[in-house]
Amino acid sequence: MAKDVIIACDFDSKEKTLAFLDKFTGKKPFVKIGMELFYAEGPEIVKEIKARGHKIFLDLKLHDIPNTVKKSMAVLSRLDVDMTNLHAGGTINMMKAALEGLVRPDGTRPILIAVTQLTSTDQESMTNDLLIEKPIDQVVMHYAKNSMDAGLDGVVCSPLEAGKVKGVCGNNFITVTPGVRFADGEVGDQKRVTTPAKARELGSDYIVVGRPITAASDPVGAYERCVKEFLGC
Ligand code: C5P
Secondary structure (H helix, E strand, O other): OOOEEEEEOOOOOHHHHHHHHOOOOOOOOEEEEEHHHHHHHOHHHHHHHHHOOOOEEEEEEEOOOHHHHHHHHHHHHOOOOOEEEEEHHHOHHHHHHHHHHHOOOOOOOOEEEEEOOOOOOOHHHHHHOOOOOOOHHHHHHHHHHHHHHOOOOEEEOOHHHHHHHHHHHOOOOEEEEOOEOOOOOOOOOOOOOEOHHHHHHHOOOEEEEOHHHHOOOOHHHHHHHHHHHHHOO
């Protein structure tokens, strides 16, 4: 199975993003474009980064009625992204509709993964705000299983959950994991973090790394260190 490091390009403008990507003169990293950059610059930024030769994970976390998600996914698939996502909380029917919408006329489609429960949601907010009384771990695994049953390719999860997700959904079910930090780096606002090497050991297929690379004094060096630690090459 493919394994890679995805850089979270959490910038608020095209200028900042391209200035960052210009530093990479060798290998073109896999990049994640999230809501901040997409809402600032629109689909054009996706096309521009794609044209520069990067693989793209478009992280817009769709969640709406099945018909709307299906039609929106059809539009996003035309942007030629490599991976995109939605909220598993939208139900199995929404996920199935999303998959249908994503298939391009030539039969190809981006990898589709689901967010189970956001890592910002804890047991207390799930119980009190969402009235979901099961243990959060059980809910995450149930949503992962729903995603698999809907035909999705994988989930976004904590590296600490990756092994368990593989246990429930099989080894080919993709785990994309943020919350990665260097052993000697800043943790910032992430709570449950692991190093790139540990993430691989725990079963992550793709690690999403933002600030340890984007805020580094030597971003290219930090990216290369991450790849070396995660892929061992
Ligand atoms: O800068 P940092 O490495 O913390 O960035 C992690 C990226 O992964 C951010 O874009 C963040 O929004 C995203 N993410 C996350 N936790 C999730 C889902 C996405 O940190 N559960």
